[in-house]
Amino acid sequence: MTTTSAQDPQPGELPLQQLDRVVIRFAGDSGDGMQVTGNQFTRTSALFGNDLATLPDFPAEIRAPAGTRPGVSGFQLQFSSEDIHTPGDAPDVLVAMNPAALMVNIGTLKPGGVIVVNTGAFRETDLKKAKCDTNPLEDGTLEGYRVIEVDINARVNEALAESPLSNKDRQRCKNFYTLGLMYWVYSRPLEPTLAWLEEKFAKKPELVEANQLALKAGYNAGDIRELFQGQYEVPKAKLAPGTYRNIMGNEALAIGLVAGARLANLKPVFCSYPITPASGVLEALAAYKNHGIVTIQSEDEIAAICSAIGASFSGALGMTGTSGPGMALKGEAMGLAISTELPLVIVDVQRAGPSTGMPTKVEQSDLLSSIYGRNGDAPMPVIAISKPSDAFDMAIEACRIAVQYMTPVILLSDNFIANGAEPWPLPDLDAMEPFEVEFTTEKSDDFLSFGRNENLARPWVKPGTPGMEFRIGGLEKAPTSNISYDPDNHQAMTDLRHAKVRKVADSIPTPEVEGPESGELLVVGWGSTVGILKQACDRVRAGGKDVSRLHLTHVWPLPHGLDEIFSKFDRILVPEMNVEQMTVLLRGELPEHTYVSYNKVTGQPFLVAEVAERIEATLAETKKA
Amino acid sequence: MTDIAQPKRTKKDFASDQEVRWCPGCGDYAILNAVQKYLADAGKDPAKTVFVSGIGCSSRFPYYMNTYGFHTIHGRAPAVATGVKVANPDLDVWIVTGDGDSLSIGGNHLAHILRRNLDVNILMFNNEIYGLTKGQYSPTSPVGTKKKSTPMGSIDRPFEPAQFALGSQATFVARTIDQDIQHMTKTLAAADAHRGTSFIEILQNCVIFNKDFYAANVERKVRADRTIDLVPGEPMIYGKERDKGLRFNGFEIERCAADEADVWRADTKSTAPAVILAGMRDDPEMPVPVGLFRSVEAPNYEIGVNAQVDDAVAVKGAGALEDLVYAGETWTVE
Numbered sequence: 001m002t003t004t005s006a007q008d009p010q011p012g013e014l015p016l017q018q019l020d021r022v023v024i025r026f027a028g029d030s031g032d033g034m035q036v037t038g039n040q041f042t043r044t045s046a047l048f049g050n051d052l053a054t055l056p057d058f059p060a061e062i063r064a065p066a067g068t069r070p071g072v073s074g075f076q077l078q079f080s081s082e083d084i085h086t087p088g089d090a091p092d093v094l095v096a097m098n099p100a101a102l103m104v105n106i107g108t109l110k111p112g113g114v115i116v117v118n119t120g121a122f123r124e125t126d127l128k129k130a131k132c133d134t135n136p137l138e139d140g141t142l143e144g145y146r147v148i149e150v151d152i153n154a155r156v157n158e159a160l161a162e163s164p165l166s167n168k169d170r171q172r173c174k175n176f177y178t179l180g181l182m183y184w185v186y187s188r189p190l191e192p193t194l195a196w197l198e199e200k201f202a203k204k205p206e207l208v209e210a211n212q213l214a215l216k217a218g219y220n221a222g223d224i225r226e227l228f229q230g231q232y233e234v235p236k237a238k239l240a241p242g243t244y245r246n247i248m249g250n251e252a253l254a255i256g257l258v259a260g261a262r263l264a265n266l267k268p269v270f271c272s273y274p275i276t277p278a279s280g281v282l283e284a285l286a287a288y289k290n291h292g293i294v295t296i297q298s299e300d301e302i303a304a305i306c307s308a309i310g311a312s313f314s315g316a317l318g319m320t321g322t323s324g325p326g327m328a329l330k331g332e333a334m335g336l337a338i339s340t341e342l343p344l345v346i347v348d349v350q351r352a353g354p355s356t357g358m359p360t361k362v363e364q365s366d367l368l369s370s371i372y373g374r375n376g377d378a379p380m381p382v383i384a385i386s387k388p389s390d391a392f393d394m395a396i397e398a399c400r401i402a403v404q405y406m407t408p409v410i411l412l413s414d415n416f417i418a419n420g421a422e423p424w425p426l427p428d429l430d431a432m433e434p435f436e437v438e439f440t441t442e443k444s445d446d447f448l449s450f451g452r453n454e455n456l457a458r459p460w461v462k463p464g465t466p467g468m469e470f471r472i473g474g475l476e477k478a479p480t481s482n483i484s485y486d487p488d489n490h491q492a493m494t495d496l497r498h499a500k501v502r503k504v505a506d507s508i509p510t511p512e513v514e515g516p517e518s519g520e521l522l523v524v525g526w527g528s529t530v531g532i533l534k535q536a537c538d539r540v541r542a543g544g545k546d547v548s549r550l551h552l553t554h555v556w557p558l559p560h561g562l563d564e565i566f567s568k569f570d571r572i573l574v575p576e577m578n579v580e581q582m583t584v585l586l587r588g589e590l591p592e593h594t595y596v597s598y599n600k601v602t603g604q605p606f607l608v609a610e611v612a613e614r615i616e617a618t619l620a621e622t623k624k625a
Numbered sequence: 626m627t628d629i630a631q632p633k634r635t636k637k638d639f640a641s642d643q644e645v646r647w648c649p650g651c652g653d654y655a656i657l658n659a660v661q662k663y664l665a666d667a668g669k670d671p672a673k674t675v676f677v678s679g680i681g682c683s684s685r686f687p688y689y690m691n692t693y694g695f696h697t698i699h700g701r702a703p704a705v706a707t708g709v710k711v712a713n714p715d716l717d718v719w720i721v722t723g724d725g726d727s728l729s730i731g732g733n734h735l736a737h738i739l740r741r742n743l744d745v746n747i748l749m750f751n752n753e754i755y756g757l758t759k760g761q762y763s764p765t766s767p768v769g770t771k772k773k774s775t776p777m778g779s780i781d782r783p784f785e786p787a788q789f790a791l792g793s794q795a796t797f798v799a800r801t802i803d804q805d806i807q808h809m810t811k812t813l814a815a816a817d818a819h820r821g822t823s824f825i826e827i828l829q830n831c832v833i834f835n836k837d838f839y840a841a842n843v844e845r846k847v848r849a850d851r852t853i854d855l856v857p858g859e860p861m862i863y864g865k866e867r868d869k870g871l872r873f874n875g876f877e878i879e880r881c882a883a884d885e886a887d888v889w890r891a892d893t894k895s896t897a898p899a900v901i902l903a904g905m906r907d908d909p910e911m912p913v914p915v916g917l918f919r920s921v922e923a924p925n926y927e928i929g930v931n932a933q934v935d936d937a938v939a940v941k942g943a944g945a946l947e948d949l950v951y952a953g954e955t956w957t958v959e
Contacts, residue, residue, distance in 0.1 A: 289933055294934055299704075
């Protein structure tokens with residue numbers, strides 16, 4: 001263990017080294033402001049011009065008992081001068097604000113990695129709360145790492161000696177001291193955060209001043225005290241030309257829903273019941289009211305989808321958002337939207353299940369329930385977001401499918417996407433294709449409420465239109481929309497509902513294969529694993545082996561052309577964060593191929609290294625066979 | 626818009642071409658007739674009228690109306706209607722539901738639409754029984770109701786629908802009787818005129834599974850002595866001879882001579898008098914109250930929620946998509 005102490009400055013040079021990429025994990029108590037710290041570092045790095053990806057990892061409890069291991073909140077980010085796709089497997093640097101944060105996260109740190117530790121929080125009582133029998137700073141736990149000890153509690157108190165704040169409030173500035181320290185290490189500018197503080201605490205100047213002081217003190221400590229062996233620089237990434245902003249998944253999704261409704265020329269009505277991790281979508285949309293969106297916080301999950309259905313019946317674009325447990329509650333109403341053939345967007349920000357599961361942890365386990373999980377034969381298109389910025393495009397895509405096919409659509413996100421952030425190359429809004437809805441206002445001679453156009457969609461007539469009055473409901477209906485128990489009619493309507501959803505595949509592109517078009521192994525992924533799978537395949541290829549990769553954005557119906565693509569590979573590896581759900585789907589739809597499932601349900605994303613290893617292992621098995 | 630050229634509509638204009646399929650003798654027929662006639666007489670436009678229902682015998686109602694109609698799922702009509710009305714506040718929205726649909730599976734949605742006070746009318750057909758599933762006791766059936774699912778009698782105390790509504794801060798609560806067309810029409814008109822959620826409980830006869838409940842209190846020959854019509858501003862008098870009265874004694878209601886009866890007020894700020902009157906049914910000696918329990922003004926949800934959009938536009942200007950996408954801190958890579 002190499003230890004450097006803040007109170008014990010060492011003379012020496014401070015070289016500036018260039019790095020391609022760095023992974024930092026900030027970890028502290030839920031009340032330590034680690035998410036704010038991480039988000040500020042992210043924002044500054046984005047503005048600086050790095051590529052980046054983030055992984056917030058926080059407990060479901062708002063404030064678990066302070067200092068305990070369940071109360072640890074973490075924020076990991078990777079920033080790079082190169083194109084990156086993941087928040088990184090193992091941090092290069094762990095910032096640990098207390099013993100619990102250190103113990104929970106030490107296992108993820110790279111061998112030889114740097115630990116910046118707040119020694120001010122390692123008193124006897126702190127160790128006890130973290131269930132440490134011995135002090136990890138002294139018992140050899142940190143052997144093999146480079147440890148930088150800073151008594152952040154004391155340094156903050158010194159920095160804020162003149163501040164009018166109480167001792168308790170001064171200590172709440174610890175995160176900005178820490179942030180300042182890390183800004184110095186990685187040569188980040190202070191200005192974006194200084195400005196952010198002024199805006200954030202505009203009405204509390206004493207907080208602006210204290211936090212700014214803490215930030216600068218942290219930065220200067222790096223500069224003066226020579227804690228680190230030098231300063232690092234991660235140059236700007238060579239991103240494709242364009243205008244960028246830093247975006248989180250839930251926010252991009254919300255903007256996409258507004259854009260989708262606009263392209264359809266419809267009034268958006270978003271109805272939702274608060275649930276982690278989907279509430280952010282409702283909160284974002286509620287702030288966009290001047291864009292014409294109506295938001296309703298409903299009394300429960302069922303009411304939320306029912307009000308959205310009612311809004312679509314009225315001629316608006318009904319939308320609802322939830323997470324797994326809410327999806328289960330909405331099931332019957334989804335059937336109603338399917339039966340009445342009304343457009344509807346259902347956002348599912350997936351989280352670990354079953355039941356309440358792990359609300360703040362990631363999983364992709366609502367795939368099969370989204371496709372099949374309703375009473376009766378109840379087909380519905382399901383599409384999946386791959387990364388935070390992609391949420392914008394996929395939200396628009398969900399709106400397009402909903403109105404062009406007169407169907408509810410499930411838009412799958414997950415907790416990794418919802419709270420993750422990345423630079424978003426901003427789209428050319430003028431180039432977006434509108435899909436304006438035309439309501440039917442007059443009856444032709446052969447008019448039927450459930451007649452069909454080329455998409456097999458029924459006409460959309462909205463209440464208020466004279467002479468077009470009709471009744472719909474969840475009972476089986478004849479093409480006139482009147483109730484029908486006729487056996488042949490039910491067969492025909494069931495077949496039509498399936499054919500219509502299958503037809504959506506005509507309007508979606510066949511995914512491209514990355515890597516050779518034929519070979520021993522194709523890796524097929526969907527959803528938020530995209531970056532990890534890409535990087536894992538890149539790594540395997542860099543090692544001289546061939547592997548190809550394909551990513552599914554439309555999971556139901558599956559795009560055309562997969563059968564032909566799959567037939568050119570010996571085996572298909574399907575990594576996903578659930579138990580074999582995509583594998584089961586592919587085996588059912590495209591049974592001619594050999595699938596190997598690879599599943600992880602720890603509530604944490606795949607690591608690039610473990611996926612690469614699995615690809616290598618699968619390739620080795622293929623050879624043997 | 627001018628209505629001068631519009632010929633006066635009749636009841637027939639509000640009847641769809643679908644065959645009505647309730648049991649012969651069902652009270653629902655009388656309600657359907659009264660509603661169709663009321664809408665025609667009130668000069669309503671079928672194109673701007675929407676009937677939303679849940680599940681149950683009553684909820685087939687929209688299929689028989691030549692208006693826009695949505696037969697939704699069990700208990701959820703208020704939630705669907707909320708979306709309908711918020712998306713287009715110009716529509717005249719009516720909810721048709723039953724005692725099981727609204728007070729059992731849909732109790733939550735009923736409570737919330739009432740507190741939100743959307744400008745819709747709820748017609749709750751109360752026959753104190755599950756009809757469509759063939760005769761199980763409902764949340765309004767009296768204790769001891771013996772049916773196939775309760776062979777030894779039901780144990781749970783019933784809801785008093787008016788008290789449920791009042792407890793949910795309903796702004797308009799009334800009760801009427803399927804066979805009393807005149808009273809029902811008067812009640813529909815009052816509900817229609819009310820700006821807010823109007824909750825009308827309609828005592829309705831299920832001739833197949835629960836005719837006893839109706840016969841003892843509501844049937845024509847006993848009605849005058851067994852019911853009292855609450856008319857705002859009028860003394861609380863009832864009986865074939867109009868000789869019986871009701872008056873308040875603190876937080877109790879008691880019978881008295883007609884000339885000692887208290888004057889009924891439906892617009893009191895407090896819900897207390899209405900709650901006390903609605904509770905009279907617990908006492909078999911007291912008449913069943915019908916008429917108007919409560920009618921007060923309050924803001925409408927659909928107006929408020931749309932006004933927030935207008936206000937946001939007024940303050941921030943109508944948002945262009947570019948303002949959302951190209952927001953916050955952006956940077957350009959050459």
